[in-house]
Amino acid sequence: MDELVDADEVLNARDRGKKRHRRQLLDATSEAIYLYGVRGATIDKIHEISGLSRGMISLHFQSKENLLKAVAKDLADEYTQNWQESVIASHEGEPVERLNSLIAADLSPAVLNERNIAIWFSFRAEVNSHPEYRHYVNSRDSEFRVALLGIFRGLISDDPDRDAEAKLATNTLTALLEGMWTDFHLNPKNFDRDEAQRACLYVARSFFPDNFEPQPPLDIQ
Amino acid sequence: MDELVDADEVLNARDRGKKRHRRQLLDATSEAIYLYGVRGATIDKIHEISGLSRGMISLHFQSKENLLKAVAKDLADEYTQNWQESVIASHEGEPVERLNSLIAADLSPAVLNERNIAIWFSFRAEVNSHPEYRHYVNSRDSEFRVALLGIFRGLISDDPDRDAEAKLATNTLTALLEGMWTDFHLNPKNFDRDEAQRACLYVARSFFPDNFEPQPPLDIQ
DNA sequence: CTAAAATGAATGACCGTTCATTCAAAGTCA
DNA sequence: TGACTTTGAATGAACGGTCATTCATTTTAG
Structure with a gap:
């Protein structure tokens, strides 16, 4: 995940602390964006939520913009890891x-979940004014698409005509x-994960x- | 659309100017959000884009937050008007x-279009920190859903069992x-409106x- | 003892808002 | 109609507050 420091056990106390503080800053920034929006996610708020000093942001990320970019990357990495684990399983x-x-x-x-999705939307909102975010939040760029395509190609036995x-x-x-x-983001309380799952599978x-087992009737509660 | 002033012809020159300036501020704010993000859409930028004085925002909208809310409402109204015209037609x-x-x-x-969608995403990003935006950008609240449901009920001849x-x-x-x-927002250059339309109709x-005319094969280029 | 990490007060830039002033259109009356 | 008054829209310099950043100093691990 982190190219700089890979394994905790090889780190001394000082580097472990540094790594932990880096993570605290990323988490506090996410929380601040979730609670106050990107506009309200100020250094002061991040400092307040994390309990770390104001100066530590510059120390770890040089600038606030760099911190935001790191949050976007962190979110994208977490997302990728999650679906790749399911692919492996x-x-x-x-x-x-x-x-x-x-x-x-x-x-x-x-x-x-509510926090993550709020942050996805925050970065997506700014892809025009901050092109550096685009790569992290673009589902077309994601390997997820490639994995999905691989499954569908499997369904049609790699028939090139199809x-x-x-x-x-x-x-x-x-x-x-x-x-x-999007529906989850705007209506987290009414969102039904099972219905969403069924709808997606039904559409697929x-x-x-002809390539699925005989289609069962739409299972509606 | 505007509850205060309905018809141009009943307005005198002064009120027409006021209405025009209000519209200029809404448009300039949209443009600023598109170009610079909500974070970068400052009074200064809006003043610069619109060519109107800095003070005019307070004059027309009391506060910048009010202006942003008015932009959200304007966007939602434009959206509603668009699909309702198609329903009438x-x-x-x-x-x-x-x-x-x-x-x-x-x-x-x-x-x-790129500008509108950037603004939708900007307001949606802030529904947690600015609950007042939610109503304007929530598709579940929209009458669009009701119209769609009406069509599907027509397809099943209002059979209550279905x-x-x-x-x-x-x-x-x-x-x-x-x-x-979302796909359009993140990949406006690659987006294919016709393919999107066909995919939606296919899913529907x-x-x-059994309620559509005999299903044609998937029409793929 | 040395070197790096952490601090937080200080700084200057920029934010939204205010309001005394200007200006032009609407209203009034001979 | 033309001269004068009233009204309110429009201006933009000025203000206080908040922003991200800097850096001299302190703390702490090696």
């Missing part, structure tokens, strides 16, 4: 099982998942009706 | 035609459209395969 399974697992990862509270279908299904499902995130199935 | 048609028209409205450049299906389809299609907006169809 299900990599022996059938495409349908892997698909189910990947969608579940994307809707999991580990990544889809590759366009796999790509369209990938685009559609990515968009649907993005929309679920509808693209490849 | 197609209200005599079959459900499928109305659905097609409603989706097209949601993907139309009139609302789905109402849950209509609701699920409404939620799914709303999410899909939200996701299309897949919920009610």
Whole structure:
């Protein structure tokens, strides 16, 4: 995750403290963005939430802009790690099982929670004025898409004549998942993870009706 | 649209000027948010873009926060007007035609353009810290959803036993459209409106395969 | 003892808001 | 209609507060 310091055990007390403070700053900044918006996430607020001195931000990140960029990277890394773990866990399974697992990862509270989503939206809001954020928050750039496409190609047994279908299904499902995130962000109390999961799987199935096991009827409560 | 002044012709020169300046401030603020983010959309920048004096913001909106709120309302009103016009234009048609028209409205450049979407995202980013924005940017609160549900209920001939299906389809299609907006925001250059429209219609169809005309094969370029 | 980490008061830039002043249009009356 | 008064829109310099950053000093681990 962190290129500079990989393993805690090789670090002395001083470096462990430094690493811990770095993390505290990242977490406090996330919290400040969640609570007060990017506009309200001032050095003073971060200092207040973290309990660390005001000067420590410059010490660790040189500037506040650098800190914000590090928060974006941290968020993106956390997201990637989450879905990749699900890919590893299900990599022996059938495409349908892997698909189910990947969608579940994307809707999991580990990544889809109020604080994280507020921060995604904060950075996404500024991709035009701060191009350096774009790469971290762009689902098209994400390897997630590639993983999804791989599953769909598996569903059609890599038939090159149907590759366009796999790509369209990938685009559609990515968009649907993005929309679920938006719905969660705006209506966290009403959001139903299970319904979202079922809807995504249902849509994925509808693209490849012959390649799934016989389609069960829409399971509605 | 504006509760205070309805028709230009009843206004004198002074009030027309006032109305024009109000609009200039809203537009300049949108532009500033698009170019510099909410953080960078300062009074100075708005003054610079609009060519109007710094003091005019307080004069028209009392405070900058009020101005931002007015921009959010303006955006929401513009959005609502756009899809409602499409509903009026197609209200005599079959459900499928109305659905097609409603989706097209949601993907139309009139609302789905880089500046507008950047502003949607900016306000959505702050719904936790600025609850007053939520109502304007929440698709669940929107009458759009109600219109969509009405169309789906038409597709199932208002069969009460299938109402849950209509609701699920409404939620799914709303999410899909939200996701299309996100994709457009992050990748405006690669975004394909026609593909998005086809994907949405395809998903809608897949919920009610028997209620559409015989399903054509996925039309892929 | 040395060197790096941590501190936080000081600094200057920039923020939104205020308000005394200017200016032009609307209203009034002969 | 033309001269004068009233009204309120518009201005922008000035103000106090807040921002991110700096750096001389203190603390602490090696």
